Amino acid sequence: MKQYEAVGVMFKRAGKVYDFLSGGLPLAKGDFVVVESDKGEDLAEVAVAPRVISVQDDQQMKAILRQATENDIKENEKNSRDEEKAFEICKKMAVTGGLEMKLLSAEYSLDRSKLTFYFTADGRVDFRQLVRDLARVFRTRIEMRQIGVRDATKMIGGFGLCGREFCCSCFLRRFDNISIKMAKNQNLILNPNKISGVCGRLMCCLMFEKDQYGRPCGCGAGREAEDGEFIEIKDESLKELGGDGK
Numbered sequence: 001m002k003q004y005e006a007v008g009v010m011f012k013r014a015g016k017v018y019d020f021l022s023g024g025l026p027l028a029k030g031d032f033v034v035v036e037s038d039k040g041e042d043l044a045e046v047a048v049a050p051r052v053i054s055v056q057d058d059q060q061m062k063a064i065l066r067q068a069t070e071n072d073i074k075e076n077e078k079n080s081r082d083e084e085k086a087f088e089i090c091k092k093m094a095v096t097g098g099l100e101m102k103l104l105s106a107e108y109s110l111d112r113s114k115l116t117f118y119f120t121a122d123g124r125v126d127f128r129q130l131v132r133d134l135a136r137v138f139r140t141r142i143e144m145r146q147i148g149v150r151d152a153t154k155m156i157g158g159f160g161l162c163g164r165e166f167c168c169s170c171f172l173r174r175f176d177n178i179s180i181k182m183a184k185n186q187n188l189i190l191n192p193n194k195i196s197g198v199c200g201r202l203m204c205c206l207m208f209e210k211d212q213y214g215r216p217c218g219c220g221a222g223r224e225a226e227d228g229e230f231i232e233i234k235d236e237s238l239k240e241l242g243g244d245g246k
Helices: 070-096 128-138 149-156 180-185 236-240
Strands: 002-010 018-021 032-037 040-055 102-108 114-120 141-146 222-224 230-232
Touching: 002 032, 018 032, 032 070, 040 070, 070 102, 070 114, 070 128, 102 149, 114 128, 114 149, 128 141
Parallel strands: 114 141
Antiparallel strands: 002 018, 002 040, 032 040, 102 114, 222 230
16 A cells, blocks of 8 residues: 545546645645646535545656646636527527437536537437537537436535535435435335425435434334334433433
8 A cells, every 4th residue: 555645636516535645735625726637627625625546556646737827717707608508509409409318517627628518318319419519519529428317416416305506416426326225214204296306306305314213213202113113111211300310
């Protein structure tokens, strides 16, 4: 095992955290840096301050290229404005080409060496001609990336039945496997409209209290024995409060 000083960065809000060599830069959580990603040079936000980590001897790690400058921030803002235009152009081309796909977003790399379009579709889509047309318009590498409904919901964002912003959009960095058994253990009504999110899958929040329902409760007025018999427990503290402690 080898040890390095690494910093954790994320490319999107509530996105996966990737480790890069800090290179001795004085970085803190919330700082912006420029790194080399599979899309080219990209802007990322520091999610975990520099710390020492251990990695396998054969594992190679990339280093932070530089701390983001004011010009990098301005270039990223310009890219964001151009992404909206690219999205509309791609959407019109997809409709004209009769492609059955739902376009979600467009993303430039910081150096504009690559333009990625995210979409969902029920099946496979032959977008080879679309990629050629887009490459002629934007003069850069084009990638069409198909994602699932949970990732699509995380990307678009919104509000759940609880009235709060989607958990996946604001703090969940990865999706866990959610089962109907979790809803049963929490005595929830097994109504698909009540336990399913906007994505159509079981709500991620079913995972939050899962472990609590698997533990014996020692704070109530009784507990359940192993054979299912309910045993009453006398609580002397209730008498002191004027309650019925029998």
